[in-house]
Amino acid sequence: MADTEQSSNGDHIVASQEVTSERLKHDFSEDEETLIRRMYDLLGKRWHLIAGRIPGRTAEEIEKYWNTIYSTSA
Known part of the structure; x- marks a missing residue:
């Protein structure tokens, strides 16, 4: 379950998981x-x-980055 920020009226503003993924x-x-790609290959x-x-x-950090960028789930 992704954490989300909510405004005072209950609307979802930004899912923190999306922000984390984009920041990485x-x-x-x-x-x-x-x-990282070369080392992963080796x-x-x-x-x-x-x-x-x-x-x-x-x-x-590197594992999270790898899983965010190269995740096989769609």
Whole structure:
């Protein structure tokens, strides 16, 4: 269940999951995206190893980014 913000009259303003998903797409630089894709091809879902190559990034951030961008569910 996605958290949503509501106005005083009860209307849904923005689903926080959508905001988080959109922010993740823009928070990673093009170089980071390229490196994540290349490392994933080599290492698979070893997020902690991939994160070790990108200063300031955690395994959880990278996994969430990957699942947001490359999710197979439609």
